[in-house]
Amino acid sequence: MNWNRKHLLGLEDLSREEIIELLDTAEGFREVSTRSVKKVPALRGRVVVNLFFEPSTRTRTSFELAGARLSADVLNFSGSSSSTSKGETLNDTALNIEAMGVDIVVVRHSCSGAAYQLSQVLGCSVINAGDGAHEHPTQALLDIFTIRQHKPELAGLKVAIVGDVSHSRVARSNIWGLQKLGAEVYAVGPSTLVPNGLSRLGVKVSHDLDEVLEEVDVFNMLRIQKERQERGLFPTIREYAKLYGLNGERMKRVKEDALVLHPGPINRGVELTPEVADGPRSVILDQVSNGLAVRMAALYLVGACGPQGGQVEPQRAAGEES
Amino acid sequence: MSKIILQGGRLIDPETGLDETGDLVIEDGRVLALATAAEGGAAEFLAEEDAEILDVTGLLVTPGLIDMHAHLREPGDEEEETIWSGSRAAVAGGVTTVAAFPNTEPAVDNEASAEFVVLQGRRAGYANIFPVGTVTLRREGEELSEMAGLTKAGAVAFSDADRCLRSAEMMRRGLLYAKMFDRPVVAFCEDSDLRRGGVMNYCKVALRHGLPGIPAVSESIIVARDIGIADITQGRLHIGQLSAAGSVALVRQGKESGVKVTAEVTPHHFTLTDECCEYFDPNYKVLPPLRSQTDVDALLEGLRDGTIDVIVSAHAPHTAEEKAVEFVYAPFGVVGLETLFCASYTTLVDKHGFGVAEVLAKLTINPARLLGLADDRGGISPGKIADVAVFDVETDRIIDPETFESKGRNTCFGGLTMRGNTVHTFVGGRQVVSEGRVLGPGQESVAER
Amino acid sequence: MTPDDFGPLYQRWLAGIRKTTDTLEDWALVGIKRRGAVLARRLLEDLGGSAGTGPAYGELDISLYRDDYHLQTGAPAVLGTEISFEVEDKSIVLVDDVLYTGRTIRAALDLILDFGRPRRIWLAVLVDRGNRELPIESNFTGEFFETERNDRVQVRLEEMGDDYDGVDLTSFVEAGA
Numbered sequence: 001m002n003w004n005r006k007h008l009l010g011l012e013d014l015s016r017e018e019i020i021e022l023l024d025t026a027e028g029f030r031e032v033s034t035r036s037v038k039k040v041p042a043l044r045g046r047v048v049v050n051l052f053f054e055p056s057t058r059t060r061t062s063f064e065l066a067g068a069r070l071s072a073d074v075l076n077f078s079g080s081s082s083s084t085s086k087g088e089t090l091n092d093t094a095l096n097i098e099a100m101g102v103d104i105v106v107v108r109h110s111c112s113g114a115a116y117q118l119s120q121v122l123g124c125s126v127i128n129a130g131d132g133a134h135e136h137p138t139q140a141l142l143d144i145f146t147i148r149q150h151k152p153e154l155a156g157l158k159v160a161i162v163g164d165v166s167h168s169r170v171a172r173s174n175i176w177g178l179q180k181l182g183a184e185v186y187a188v189g190p191s192t193l194v195p196n197g198l199s200r201l202g203v204k205v206s207h208d209l210d211e212v213l214e215e216v217d218v219f220n221m222l223r224i225q226k227e228r229q230e231r232g233l234f235p236t237i238r239e240y241a242k243l244y245g246l247n248g249e250r251m252k253r254v255k256e257d258a259l260v261l262h263p264g265p266i267n268r269g270v271e272l273t274p275e276v277a278d279g280p281r282s283v284i285l286d287q288v289s290n291g292l293a294v295r296m297a298a299l300y301l302v303g304a305c306g307p308q309g310g311q312v313e314p315q316r317a318a319g320e321e322s
Numbered sequence: 323m324s325k326i327i328l329q330g331g332r333l334i335d336p337e338t339g340l341d342e343t344g345d346l347v348i349e350d351g352r353v354l355a356l357a358t359a360a361e362g363g364a365a366e367f368l369a370e371e372d373a374e375i376l377d378v379t380g381l382l383v384t385p386g387l388i389d390m391h392a393h394l395r396e397p398g399d400e401e402e403e404t405i406w407s408g409s410r411a412a413v414a415g416g417v418t419t420v421a422a423f424p425n426t427e428p429a430v431d432n433e434a435s436a437e438f439v440v441l442q443g444r445r446a447g448y449a450n451i452f453p454v455g456t457v458t459l460r461r462e463g464e465e466l467s468e469m470a471g472l473t474k475a476g477a478v479a480f481s482d483a484d485r486c487l488r489s490a491e492m493m494r495r496g497l498l499y500a501k502m503f504d505r506p507v508v509a510f511c512e513d514s515d516l517r518r519g520g521v522m523n524y525c526k527v528a529l530r531h532g533l534p535g536i537p538a539v540s541e542s543i544i545v546a547r548d549i550g551i552a553d554i555t556q557g558r559l560h561i562g563q564l565s566a567a568g569s570v571a572l573v574r575q576g577k578e579s580g581v582k583v584t585a586e587v588t589p590h591h592f593t594l595t596d597e598c599c600e601y602f603d604p605n606y607k608v609l610p611p612l613r614s615q616t617d618v619d620a621l622l623e624g625l626r627d628g629t630i631d632v633i634v635s636a637h638a639p640h641t642a643e644e645k646a647v648e649f650v651y652a653p654f655g656v657v658g659l660e661t662l663f664c665a666s667y668t669t670l671v672d673k674h675g676f677g678v679a680e681v682l683a684k685l686t687i688n689p690a691r692l693l694g695l696a697d698d699r700g701g702i703s704p705g706k707i708a709d710v711a712v713f714d715v716e717t718d719r720i721i722d723p724e725t726f727e728s729k730g731r732n733t734c735f736g737g738l739t740m741r742g743n744t745v746h747t748f749v750g751g752r753q754v755v756s757e758g759r760v761l762g763p764g765q766e767s768v769a770e771r
Numbered sequence: 772m773t774p775d776d777f778g779p780l781y782q783r784w785l786a787g788i789r790k791t792t793d794t795l796e797d798w799a800l801v802g803i804k805r806r807g808a809v810l811a812r813r814l815l816e817d818l819g820g821s822a823g824t825g826p827a828y829g830e831l832d833i834s835l836y837r838d839d840y841h842l843q844t845g846a847p848a849v850l851g852t853e854i855s856f857e858v859e860d861k862s863i864v865l866v867d868d869v870l871y872t873g874r875t876i877r878a879a880l881d882l883i884l885d886f887g888r889p890r891r892i893w894l895a896v897l898v899d900r901g902n903r904e905l906p907i908e909s910n911f912t913g914e915f916f917e918t919e920r921n922d923r924v925q926v927r928l929e930e931m932g933d934d935y936d937g938v939d940l941t942s943f944v945e946a947g948a
Contacts, residue, residue, distance in 0.1 A: 004845055012530065028832065028849030035854075037885040040835035070835075089647055111648035112532045113602030132650065133532025172532055200526050297849070300835075304846030 003301045007119045007126045010135030011176040019177055023145050026290070026297035032069055033292060042300055043072035046103040051094060052129070053079045053109040058264060059129050059139070062288075063106050066295035072103075072303075090114060091121050098122050104303050107131070112169075125302045133167045138298055140173030142291040143261055144181065146283050147218050149290070150259055155182030158215055161203075162244055163222030163271065164193040164233075170263050171222060175201055186212055189222075189244055192233045209244050213253050220261040221246060221271040237270055247273040251281065259283050324372040325349045326751065327364055331378035331712060335385060336683035337701035346383055348708040351751035355704055378712050381745055384682055385702050386418025386709030388689040389662060390479065391508070391562060391586060391634035393655070394420070394451070396442060397435075398427025403639040403729050405439065408659070409448035411637070411728035413754045415660040416711030416744040419450040419690075419699060424461070425483035431456040433471030440476045447763070448754050450709070452478040452693065457496040457507055461485050464492075466499055473503040478693040481508035481562065484609060484654075488514070490547055497557025506558040506584065506692055509548045511569065512610065516540035521650050523596035523611040531602070533650070536611050538566035545569040549576040552583050560692060561585040563636055565610035567620030574629040584692055585624070586632040589665035590656060590734050592621040598734065604645045604652030605734050608636075612734075622674055625684065632692065633684045635662040639730025657723075657730040664742030665735055667715055672741060678715075708751035714743045727760055774927075774937040780897070781936075784913035785817055788864065788895050791911070792818055792826070797890075798862040799827035803879050804850050807831075807867035809930045810897060814866060826864075827856035836878035858887030868926040870896040870912070873905035898938055900924045916940060 002021040011019065032040055048067040050060050060076060067074035079093050088096075094105060104125045107115050112132030119126040130136040144154070151157055159178050165171040165187040178185050179202055187194050187203045199205045206212050224240060234240055246260060260272065260282045268274050276282060326348040333356060334341050344358035347367050357364035367373055394408035403411075405422070412420050422439050424430035430439060436453040443451025455472030459465045461482040469480060480500050486509070487493045493509070500507050517540045522528050524535025545561055549572060552559035561573055564587045576583040590608060595615050598606040606612060624630040638655025645652050658665075666685065670676040690700025698707045718739050723731040747755035754761055792798060800818070802811025808830040819825040832850040840846070865879055876894060883889060895911035900918045918924060921943040927933035 025846075025849045028834075028851035031851055031853065032835075035886055039885070041881065042835040042837075042840055045841065089643070091646060109648070111650040113649045116602055117648060135532075167532070169532055172530070197524075197529060200529060300849065301846050304840060 004305050006302065006305045007115075008137055008298050008302050009115050009119060009126065009128045011137045011140055011173045011180070012135065014176075014180070016180045019141070019144075019180055022141055022294070022297055022301065023148060025301060026141070026145055026293040029293040029296040029300070030290075032296070033289065039069050039071055041071045043067065043070035043303055046072045046303055047101060048072045048074045048104045048106060048299060049097055049102045050074065050076045050129070051079065051097060051105050051107045052077070053090070053107070053114070054130070056108055056130070059108065062291045063129060063295050063299075066292050066299055069292070070296055070299055072299065090117065094118050094122055098124055104299060125305070127298055127302055130169050133169050133172070135173045136169040137173050137177075138291070138295050139170050139263055140177045141298070142287055142294040143170075143174055143220060143263070144177050145290045145294055146261060146287045147259060149286065150257075150283065151217065154178070157183040157217045158186065159183050159218040159220060160186040160188050160212055160216040161220045161222060162188045162209060162246075163224055164228055165189055165198060165222070166193050166195060167225070167228070168222050172201075174220060175203055186216060188212060190234045190240070193228065209250070213250055214255070216258065217255060218259045218261065219246060219254070220263075223263060223265065224267060224270055241270045245269075245271055245273065246276045248275050251276055251279065254281070261287060264288070324374060325354065325367055325370060326374045326376065326748075326753070327367055328376050328378045328383055328710070328712065328746075329363070329368070330359070331381045331383035333358070333383045333702065334679055334682055335702045336679045337385070337687040337696075338703050339679070340702075341679055346702060346710065348710070348748065348751045351708055353702050353704050353706050353708050353710075356702065376746065378746070380714075380716065382678065382713040382715055383702070384416075384711050384713065385686040385700055385706075386711045386747065386749065387416050387663060387685045388419040388693070388695070388700060389417045389635050389637070389659060390421040390632060390689040390693055392420050392422060392637035392659060393425060393483070393639070394422045394439075394637075395426060395639060397438065401641055401729070402644075405442040405451055406446040407727065407729050408637070408639075409443065409446040409451060410760045411657070411659040411726065412449040413747040413749065414727045414744060414760050415635075416663050416713060416747055416755075417449060417635075417659055418709035418711065418747060418749045419452065419695065420659070421452050421454050421478055421693060423454050423481060423483045424456045425485075429456050429461050430454070430472070430477075431459050431461070431467040433468065433475045436472050436475035436477050448760070449749060450699075452476055452695075454479045454481050454508065456480065457482045457487065457500070458492060463487050463489060466495060469499055469503055469505070473505060477505065478695065479506050479508050479560070482510065484510050486510050486512045486514065486544055490551060493548055494551045494555055497552055497555040497559060501555065501557040504558070504694065506560040508560045508562045509544070510562050511541050511544035511548060513540045513543050516543065520611070521607060522599045523613045525596040525614055527596050527599050531599075533599075538568055538613060538617065541566045541610055542568035542572055545572045549573070549581055549583050552576070553579070553581045556582060559583045563588055563591065563610055563634070564621060564624065564630060565591050565613050565617060567617045570620045570624040570629055574624065574627070577629065584631045585629065586634045587621050587625065587630050588634055588636045588658060589662060589669060590658070592618055592625065593665055593669040594734060599649070602649040604647070604649055605656060605732050605736065607649060607652050607654055608638075608656055608734070609654035622670075625670065626676070631684060631688045633662070633666050633681070634689075635659050637728070638732075639728050640732050641729070642731060645732050656732050656734045657726065657728050658733070659728060660726050661721060661733060661735050661740070663711075663713060663744065664719065664721075664740040667713075667742035668740040671715075708748055710746075710748040711744060712746040714745050715741050717741065717743060719743050774935040777936045777938065780913050780938070781813075784895070784897060784911060785814065787911045788814065789818060791893065792864060795862050797860070798864065799829060799856055800864050800866060801829045801831060801854070801883065802866045803875060804830055804832045806926055806928055806931060809928045810868055810926075811866035812930075814895075827861065829854040829856065831879050831882050833875055833878040833882055836882050838874060838878070852882065854883075854886050858883060858889050861887075861889045863889045863892045864895055865892055866895045868897050868928075869924050870894075870899045870907075870909050871902055871924070873903045873907035876907045877905050897926055898924060914938075919943075
């Protein structure tokens with residue numbers, strides 16, 4: 001057992017062993033979704049709160065279902081995160097919710113560091129469901145989980161994260177997780193969204209997708225935010241799609257067993273053409289179902305290390321008892 | 323009035339180069355005499371029956387510090403600080419003169435506002451409070467303030483505080499106009515476009531945390547611009563809060579080519595680096611941001627070779643509620659009046675081997691000259707106003723914000739061990755701090771102790 | 772108990788189980804991970820041939836059904852449950868190595884019921900060491916050991932990396948009483 005953390009805040013802090021523990025635990029949870037009763041009693045009587053200060057239907061739904069499958073009571077709380085509204089502070093909001101007897105807070109926030117901040121203030125466990133451009137650990141874990149399903153040996157694997165790496169928490173968490181498991185990470189995108197400074201994180205920076213197309217094993221295509229274009233960080237969506245979109249032509253040149261991932265929702269015709277999104281190399285729907293298993297694993301592991309934290313002797317390891 | 327004699331201290335006056343053990347005699351609010359131990363001390367005065375004698379053996383006796391960059395928040399943000407609480411914080415740090423920045427609500431952009439600051443300073447009765455007037459009305463960068471009126475009311479400098487004059491032409495006019503009153507313009511150098519909403523230095527920590535970074539060039543590009551404007555106007559430009567190596571080089575170059583440019587730095591910028599932001603602690607969120615070790619090294623070099631003239635606190639108190647928010651949303655700024663000397667002493671003298679007088683010059687006579695106060699202040703030679711600080715540099719002190727006189731607890735030095743405790747402070751010959759404690763009204767006499 | 776005694780113990784146990792399973796048609800062997808599953812695999816091999824098409828087979832991981840999660844002393848490893856047959860209306864022989872408090876069996880019963888409603892469940896344990904905390908009894912017991920709560924009973928199985936097949940009983944003197 002390699003897990004005794006009360007919180008899951010990011011992958012940068014985790015050891016290789018902890019990441020593997022999470023992935024292996026998620027493996028054990030996959031089967032639950034295939035049963036006639038898709039529910040296990042592990043978190044019965046526990047309360048999980050989705051504290052979302054940013055709209056996100058997918059991640060929230062995934063955590064909600066994951067909590068439900070573990071028999072936890074799941075509450076959703078949407079707050080507005082703004083510096084100007086003279087309302088309740090993040091700390092106050094979280095403390096008020098915790099006072100209702102919450103065991104795990106799943107937090108999504110537009111500010112980097114918000115999840116860490118709550119972990120310092122709250123007594124319960126905190127799972128980061130995305131903080132600013134910092135980390136989104138469960139998304140990266142489900143990406144890695146999906147890659148591992150198809151390519152069990154991650155060491156030496158070449159994974160390209162394509163798009164707005166600079167502003168992406170998904171990219172950062174993937175970089176940490178993949179690097180710890182021995183993969184080689186490429187950051188590919190326009191120089192205004194993938195600055196050369198990113199090489200300081202140990203990634204290979206490229207501004208030319210075609211240049212790396214043939215050597216990469218996995219393409220993780222980030223969603224491009226239209227707002228970045230509006231802020232003048234790249235000229236047009238059309239040019240972006242031309243330079244960094246995966247289309248049928250490019251797919252002819254990639255490795256035969258290359259994988260295509262996308263955290264969703266896809267801008268069809270921008271990051272991926274429909275034929276690629278729905279094509280044989282796409283594992284996008286696997287990502288979604290794996291996300292459930294990964295989030296069950298996260299809730300299960302973190303919830304078991306509540307206020308006291310700590311370890312249990314594996315119940316049946318020595319062939320003894322009950 | 324009877325004499326006060328500080329006996330047996332190490333007398334340091336960077337203005338005159340004095341650094342000897344001896345006695346300092348105060349009478350009628352001014353320094354009456356300095357008598358070194360080698361000359362036998364102030365024996366004649368010590369013999370006087372009503373002389374109040376304070377034994378300061380083993381302590382540093384220096385001119386009271388002059389902090390030419392502090393935000394006292396009054397009027398408008400009295401929950402953060404008042405001139406009263408800020409004055410107490412000042413003298414607690416051995417600071418006897420404070421230039422109060424005009425980013426208040428309303429801004430100090432007219433004679434009446436400046437007079438209010440002076441008046442509140444007098445009412446508080448601790449440090450000498452001088453207003454800094456704005457360069458432009460409401461700090462909007464559009465129209466010049468009435469600098470004549472501001473000067474008349476006591477303004478010692480002009481600045482739009484934490485707003486950079488976006489228009490180079492406004493900066494040109496500001497420098498030209500302020501020149502008529504022989505006042506410096508304190509420039510906040512930041513290109514807001516290049517800052518891109520940044521909240522900390524553009525560095526590896528920012529990159530890892532996904533926090534928008536403020537590149538050093540956003541500062542140095544404006545430093546270069548303003549030095550160019552100072553050159554053509556021959557106005558007095560003072561660069562506020564240097565943080566980047568490139569800016570230090572530009573100021574050095576400007577000085578060499580004869581531009582009237584001076585510069586300041588804060589203890590946090592030359593003591594700490596951007597790595598302090600690792601745990602999203604808003605107490606390390608300052609503007610300009612804490613930079614890299616390379617920048618810190620350049621600041622230290624700039625202090626050593628005289629490129630940087632002045633050390634300031636940039637005292638910026640915020641309430642605990644304001645800082646207890648997301649790092650991204652937290653306001654910039656830290657308090658500093660009470661750590662100005664100990665942080666400077668610990669970093670520069672203890673750690674980097676600067677001379678005490680070398681450091682003190684940047685805290686006393688240099689700012690006095692810049693603000694036009696050097697005739698009366700910034701030194702302890704006989705005849706000067708008796709603004710005097712007495713420091714203990716032998717005893718370690720752990721910085722505990724809960725002990726601050728300032729309303730603000732937002733220090734970036736909390737928990738650090740430093741040396742340079744204020745023991746006594748005199749303002750105009752009147753004791754306002756005794757044995758490290760700020761005296762209340764009616765406790766002004768040394769005799770009480 | 773010496774390793775030499777293990778063979779006869781297992782054979783006695785097997786014979787007892789066979790008596791019942793020979794009469795069953797649509798039945799399944801289900802082992803509790805991990806040592807119960809090892810024993811169930813052995814039983815599958817030894818019983819399989821006689822029942823024509825042979826029984827269905829599955830393995831249970833009861834970690835998600837434990838009753839001590841709320842004590843928050845760390846989560847047991849999730850090994851995964853593998854039930855690929857239709858549980859509905861099946862006769863099931865549930866296999867474990869040691870029967871002790873009964874809590875594992877309670878968890879295993881709940882787990883099976885989440886897959887459907889079996890016709891009947893029998894319990895087969897190699898060793899019953901008493902000290903029950905729940906009203907659960909075994910249908911097929913290899914051997915009963917009189918033990919104290921603090922004693923340790925360990926079934927050794929070569930498939931689990933043990934040096935030998937056997938049952939080890941270690942007595943502990945009550946410390947400090």
